[in-house]
Amino acid sequence: MKEKIIKKATDLFLNLGFKSVTMDDIAHEMGISKKTIYVHFTNKTKLVEAVSFSVFDVICDGIDGICSTSLNPIEELYDIKMFVMNHLERENSSPQFQLKKYYPQIYATLHLKQFEKMHDSVCESLKRGVDTGLFRDNIDINFISRMYFNGMSGIKDHSIFPLELFSMHYLMESYLEYHLRAIVTEKGFKILNQFITTNQL
Template identity: 30%
Template sequence: MEDNRLRIVQAAHDLFNARGYKSVTISDLADRLGMSKKTIYQYFSGKEEIAAAVIEGALARVNEIIDMAESQQSDPLHALQDALIQVKDQITLLGPLFLEDVQKYLPDLWQRIEQHRAEKIKFIERLLQRAQDAGLVKDIEPRLAMVIFFEAGQALIRPDSLSRHGFSMVDVLDALIKIFCTGIVEPKIFEPNVKL
């Protein structure tokens, strides 16, 4: 039984990410699963509840990644970098079309995503603080560094920003993570008398 539920969520995940939320119907989902619509309705009240389950699944995986990073005792900077890359992988798995549709048609669910992001992003500050205590990060208040990463990420992955500049979400997040994770390290390279 629970297996059916998981299968529905997984198939919805794939369909939504490929075609967005709006254009996918319960019939499409039933066809893909070789399942009757009636069976689907035994588990979910409708498409909106299925979308919520897809999103909650992704958020749960993000939580696991962050918990893992924070439980790592050594090397907070690598833990941070690894976690950012894995979270980015989860986010980009969701597909920009699906996320756009959620923003447009499911405002409550979108708010749930934004609230989750605002809460969870603080792991960056905590790991940066640990890195700073270990002498790895210099001269930048961890909360400020987190805010810079957060606001830069938010601004860059807006659909209008991506299309205006002609980059994909993966391109932009990869580069942002790379710049950020190198950039917060103690910048010995810019000290006087160090030849670049």
């Protein structure tokens, strides 16, 4: 039952927002009593936390799968971008923004977990790119990885990149190309150009 509650709450929170969905709404949607939810989650904050970390784990598993099967670090980053974009398509209510505003402690913990996961993943990808001659061998992997995370977080700031001017797809596509062009070798640049040309939407 606990997993069923998390699954239904995830759908409702991501589509309608953390703030607007009540425990009554979740109970009604599931056809159960609110008391049943409180058996597993003492309050809404605990449920929001469980949902946030559950979504994070799903995305981490997907990224790990991509990293273990990708042809090269350039395509790997694009595959991860597509995977994350497909996940974000369901999010109609800016859940990251709502989480930051209404549940700042959960947001701070999640943000740190996101950084740690992305930092490890991107460092591995950068090392593989250097080893295969696709990325320059003089890049500072630790610095580039942190800059990449900072940039990916920054493009989600709607006060700087309003959605009426920039779609999230455009922002992620453009930032990814910006990031890769700064670190590729001539060999990597050919693969990047070829990939962009053949995957233009």
